[in-house]
Amino acid sequence: MLEVVIPDIALSLALPEIGLAILVCAVLIIDLFVSLENKSRVGVVAFVGVVILGLVAFGQWGEGARTTFSGFYVVDNLSVFVKVCVLLCTAISILLLLQYAKVEKINYGELYAMLLFSVFGMLVMASGNDLITIYLGLETMSISIYVLVAFMRHDPLSREAGLKYFLMGAFASGVLLYGMALTYGFTGTTSIRGIAAAFSGEGGAAIAQNPVMIFGLILLVAGFGFKLALAPFHMWLPDAYTGAPTPITGFMSVAVKFATVAALMRILFVAFPAMADRWNALLWALTAFTLVWGNVAAIAQTSLKRMLAYSSIGHAGYVLMGVVVSMTVIDGKVTFTDIGISAVAFYLLAYLFTNLGAFGMLILVCRDGYRGDNIEDWKGIGQAHPWAGMAFVVFLLSLGGIPPTAGFVGKLYLFAAAVQTEYYWLAAIGLVMSAVSMYYYGRMIMVMYMENRGESQEVMSFSSAPSLFFALVVLVVATLLLGIFPGSFLDAAKGTVAGFI
Amino acid sequence: MEIYFFYMFAGGMIITSLLMVTRANVIHAALLLVLTFFFLAGVFVLAGAEFLAAVQILLYAGGIMVLYLFSIMLMNVEVAVRMRQWHRQGVVVFVAVVLLGLQIWAVLGEVEFAAPKQWEWSLGATPGNVEAIGAVLYTKFLFPFEVASVLLLAAMIGAIVLAKRRIER
Amino acid sequence: MDMALEVAVAAIKIFIVVNVVQLVVAYMIYVERKVIAHAQLRLGPMRVGWHGLLQPIADGLKLFLKEDIVPDKADRIVFVLAPVMVLVPALVVYAVLPFSATFYITQINIGLFFVLAISSLGVFGVVMAGWASNSKYSLLGALRSAAQMLSYEIFLGFSVIGPLMLAGSLNLQEIVHAQRDVWFVFYQPVAFIVFFVAALAETNRAPFDLPEAETELVAGFHTEYSGMKFAFFFLAEYASMMVISTIGIVLFFGGWEGPDFIPLPGFVWYCLKLGAFMFVFIWLRATLPRYRYDQLMRVGWKFMFPLVMLNIFLTGFLKYLFL
Numbered sequence: 001m002l003e004v005v006i007p008d009i010a011l012s013l014a015l016p017e018i019g020l021a022i023l024v025c026a027v028l029i030i031d032l033f034v035s036l037e038n039k040s041r042v043g044v045v046a047f048v049g050v051v052i053l054g055l056v057a058f059g060q061w062g063e064g065a066r067t068t069f070s071g072f073y074v075v076d077n078l079s080v081f082v083k084v085c086v087l088l089c090t091a092i093s094i095l096l097l098l099q100y101a102k103v104e105k106i107n108y109g110e111l112y113a114m115l116l117f118s119v120f121g122m123l124v125m126a127s128g129n130d131l132i133t134i135y136l137g138l139e140t141m142s143i144s145i146y147v148l149v150a151f152m153r154h155d156p157l158s159r160e161a162g163l164k165y166f167l168m169g170a171f172a173s174g175v176l177l178y179g180m181a182l183t184y185g186f187t188g189t190t191s192i193r194g195i196a197a198a199f200s201g202e203g204g205a206a207i208a209q210n211p212v213m214i215f216g217l218i219l220l221v222a223g224f225g226f227k228l229a230l231a232p233f234h235m236w237l238p239d240a241y242t243g244a245p246t247p248i249t250g251f252m253s254v255a256v257k258f259a260t261v262a263a264l265m266r267i268l269f270v271a272f273p274a275m276a277d278r279w280n281a282l283l284w285a286l287t288a289f290t291l292v293w294g295n296v297a298a299i300a301q302t303s304l305k306r307m308l309a310y311s312s313i314g315h316a317g318y319v320l321m322g323v324v325v326s327m328t329v330i331d332g333k334v335t336f337t338d339i340g341i342s343a344v345a346f347y348l349l350a351y352l353f354t355n356l357g358a359f360g361m362l363i364l365v366c367r368d369g370y371r372g373d374n375i376e377d378w379k380g381i382g383q384a385h386p387w388a389g390m391a392f393v394v395f396l397l398s399l400g401g402i403p404p405t406a407g408f409v410g411k412l413y414l415f416a417a418a419v420q421t422e423y424y425w426l427a428a429i430g431l432v433m434s435a436v437s438m439y440y441y442g443r444m445i446m447v448m449y450m451e452n453r454g455e456s457q458e459v460m461s462f463s464s465a466p467s468l469f470f471a472l473v474v475l476v477v478a479t480l481l482l483g484i485f486p487g488s489f490l491d492a493a494k495g496t497v498a499g500f501i
Numbered sequence: 502m503e504i505y506f507f508y509m510f511a512g513g514m515i516i517t518s519l520l521m522v523t524r525a526n527v528i529h530a531a532l533l534l535v536l537t538f539f540f541l542a543g544v545f546v547l548a549g550a551e552f553l554a555a556v557q558i559l560l561y562a563g564g565i566m567v568l569y570l571f572s573i574m575l576m577n578v579e580v581a582v583r584m585r586q587w588h589r590q591g592v593v594v595f596v597a598v599v600l601l602g603l604q605i606w607a608v609l610g611e612v613e614f615a616a617p618k619q620w621e622w623s624l625g626a627t628p629g630n631v632e633a634i635g636a637v638l639y640t641k642f643l644f645p646f647e648v649a650s651v652l653l654l655a656a657m658i659g660a661i662v663l664a665k666r667r668i669e670r
Numbered sequence: 671m672d673m674a675l676e677v678a679v680a681a682i683k684i685f686i687v688v689n690v691v692q693l694v695v696a697y698m699i700y701v702e703r704k705v706i707a708h709a710q711l712r713l714g715p716m717r718v719g720w721h722g723l724l725q726p727i728a729d730g731l732k733l734f735l736k737e738d739i740v741p742d743k744a745d746r747i748v749f750v751l752a753p754v755m756v757l758v759p760a761l762v763v764y765a766v767l768p769f770s771a772t773f774y775i776t777q778i779n780i781g782l783f784f785v786l787a788i789s790s791l792g793v794f795g796v797v798m799a800g801w802a803s804n805s806k807y808s809l810l811g812a813l814r815s816a817a818q819m820l821s822y823e824i825f826l827g828f829s830v831i832g833p834l835m836l837a838g839s840l841n842l843q844e845i846v847h848a849q850r851d852v853w854f855v856f857y858q859p860v861a862f863i864v865f866f867v868a869a870l871a872e873t874n875r876a877p878f879d880l881p882e883a884e885t886e887l888v889a890g891f892h893t894e895y896s897g898m899k900f901a902f903f904f905l906a907e908y909a910s911m912m913v914i915s916t917i918g919i920v921l922f923f924g925g926w927e928g929p930d931f932i933p934l935p936g937f938v939w940y941c942l943k944l945g946a947f948m949f950v951f952i953w954l955r956a957t958l959p960r961y962r963y964d965q966l967m968r969v970g971w972k973f974m975f976p977l978v979m980l981n982i983f984l985t986g987f988l989k990y991l992f993l
Contacts (some may be wrong), residue, residue, distance in 0.1 A: 116661065552783070555780050
């Protein structure tokens with residue numbers, strides 16, 4: 001008989017994931033006993049569970065890096081930060097969903113279950129300390145989101161979005177997996193630390209120079225590029241974001257970025273410092289291209305949702321900019337700066353509130369058969385509904401990076417990091433594109449305040465659902481809070497670096 | 502001796518997969534894919550991974566491909582076969598493929614492939630690798646294993662959600 | 671030199687097994703006709719030889735001499751390959767079956783898994799035949815067959831896990847050895863029932879013979895086949911019946927081992943058990959009406975599946991407690 005050695009497993013470290021898996025099963029089972037009209041109760045259960053799990057995850061903050069499950073799983077400040085933010089994003093998204101699901105008649109228990117499944121994948125990605133774990137987390141996340149995107153099956157746009165996203169996503173997963181396979185072939189391990197050790201060990205320098213290994217790295221980056229929708233891998237995004245149920249669009253634009261960027265940083269910073277010059281050049285180009293493409297293409301959009309989709313590509317560029325500027329060469333030695341990593345963390349946090357808020361405004365005007373998607377429909381809303389108009393302005397300013405909002409501090413911090421690590425060109429592109437983005441965000445504000453209602457314009461009514469109201473108030477307050485008193489949040493963002501590299 | 506078998510299986514895989522992607526008839530393509538899986542299983546056996554080989558046949562050839570064939574037959578294949586396909590971006594694709602091909606060729610020409618290296622945990626060394634896989638799957642790989650189970654549950658529920666007939670407007 | 675000898679011995683064994691199997695299959699059909707006839711108070715074949723004993727030979731000759739028709743609109747290559755695809759997996763499986771302590775073609779570590787994997791391929795032949803015939807009846811038969819075999823293969827696979835956990839090996843000989851004292855059927859009655867039902871469905875036997883339901887689909891997937899190709903389907907069906915019976919015997923009834931107080935050689939025990947199994951197969955066909963399609967699926971997924979999962983769970987639990 002083979003001797004079986006059972007490794008030490010600290011289950012308590014994985015409490016958020018375990019709790020979430022239990023929560024999903026609970027939601028699925030509760031769903032069976034809830035009548036079709038009361039499915040929102042399932043959502044409430046999911047909401048409460050997610051909030052509790054968020055607190056559990058928060059409790060793990062600041063205890064240093066600890067691995068368990070034979071090194072497949074790691075808890076450090078970065079993973080805790082990402083988990084808390086993803087769970088926060090999920091909680092808000094559920095609040096946004098409760099009303100929307102009723103309006104769009106997709107109020108089924110599986111909606112919340114699939115949402116939680118994708119969150120499970122994200123948490124696993126955040127804590128993945130091994131290519132296998134990261135890939136499995138990524139797949140869990142992606143597959144659930146394909147389903148969520150296509151959830152409005154009565155709507156051809158949603159079906160199309162789901163199919164496109166699914167095909168492109170499956171292809172991207174293949175690319176990513178191929179990159180991982182080549183990495184495994186050269187280093188003989190899938191463990192993040194193991195790969196780093198293989199590069200720094202005997203013959204590691206030769207591996208890092210091997211063209212096929214470089215090819216593998218390119219595939220890895222391209223795979224993540226697809227998932228993050230970096231130009232030129234962004235073509236699925238506008239359709240997928242437009243067709244998906246709006247709360248899901250908001251959710252995926254934020255939460256997916258959190259999880260994917262965390263996994264990308266872990267792979268690139270921890271496993272591939274030996275090839276930093278190569279991936280850095282690659283990401284530099286991707287960042288510049290993404291910034292330009294996302295922001296310029298957003299100008300031409302007449303659909304609000306589509307404009308936000310393109311702007312989300314632009315913001316992915318900013319996040320990636322933080323990843324790029326984290327690496328710098330000091331005395332011929334590759335170093336990762338704290339300021340870059342914390343800029344990424346803070347920018348993502350700011351983007352969470354801002355973008356969810358912007359999509360929340362769209363959800364606010366949704367009613368049966370009407371989605372308020374057309375920018376022209378928002379004419380004169382500023383006068384007609386001053387409070388809603390103000391809220392939207394806050395979100396738009398934050399997206400554009402105007403003080404006193406979260407987006408401003410995020411961009412400021414990001415550009416500071418870029419300048420400090422001497423990425424002047426990237427900072428310049430980022431600044432210019434920020435100005436370009438103000439054009440289309442500003443146009444939206446103009447439409448709302450400067451233009452009068454047209455004759456044939458659709459009459460907008462704003463939903464008064466308490467869940468929606470509560471979520472938007474939280475988002476507005478958080479966006480302003482991050483912009484005016486960013487101190488403690490910046491500290492948290494700086495804390496993510498601890499124990500990571 | 503083994504090397505000839507390897508070339509037989511590997512060559513078979515290449516030929517059948519090439520044939521597979523060039524067939525216009527979907528059923529033929531699916532059947533050729535089954536053959537490809539068979540050759541792949543053969544390669545697994547040569548690598549000393551007989552468990553993987555059996556799983557390959559049982560799940561991919563015996564399970565998934567039957568499902569493929571099943572769903573293809575439910576569709577109207579005749580129409581799909583006769584339907585004209587066109588690629589409007591043929592030129593772009595051609596240029597891109599040629600460039601990529603040159604690139605890969607240049608890269609591969611530069612590489613010296615090292616002799617295969619024996620990694621530390623060779624499964625073939627143990628008396629039967631079913632037992633070894635079981636032992637390693639439930640201890641070392643416990644976490645990925647459990648995550649995979651959640652992944653499959655998510656995929657299953659997702660597929661049912663999308664395929665269920667009842668959701669109505 | 672050793673290797674050549676090994677290959678030669680293996681070749682001889684394979685030759686013996688394949689031919690014996692074919693002969694047995696021919697006589698299985700005879701037995702089936704006789705048993706069913708007597709169940710229905712008829713006599714069955716009586717003309718050729720004593721009590722019709724030579725009937726299978728005559729049938730075989732007839733099939734050889736029949737015209738071999740390929741329908742005009744059929745997909746010729748697939749049509750011709752289909753019977754082969756049905757027969758080959760059914761025969762390949764015999765490579766690992768233990769007929770007695772010493773007589774078997776080969777022993778591999780993943781024996782049982784190999785059997786499951788290869789026998790799951792039989793459905794391809796059926797599906798190919800149904801599709802290539804370009805006939806509505808055939809296609810319907812093939813679709814039914816694909817759905818049925820996919821569903822029941824899952825229960826079949828799960829039902830063998832219980833005995834496997836008790837035996838601790840996938841090697842068929844070792845599973846037999848593990849039952850020297852007590853047959854697993856006494857430990858695993860639920861698994862055996864599920865296994866047997868799944869086996870009936872896997873081999874397309876009554877009451878699960880929907881793919882070839884003659885009252886609705888003429889002859890199902892092999893409607894358009896004639897001559898030797900038709901004979902291949904029959905050969906394959908009975909060959910896989912014997913395979914599945916052998917697996918049942920090995921997993922639940924102690925394989926070729928019998929009680930010590932009756933000193934019979936292992937092979938005889940095996941043949942007796944096999945005969946009993948085959949008789950039950952025929953008996954069921956003579957007795958039970960055919961299931962309806964939706965009933966078949968419902969029984970499988972809503973009853974068998976939870977049952978067999980429960981069985982695996984309980985087996986693990988009890989094994990942990992008592993063994």
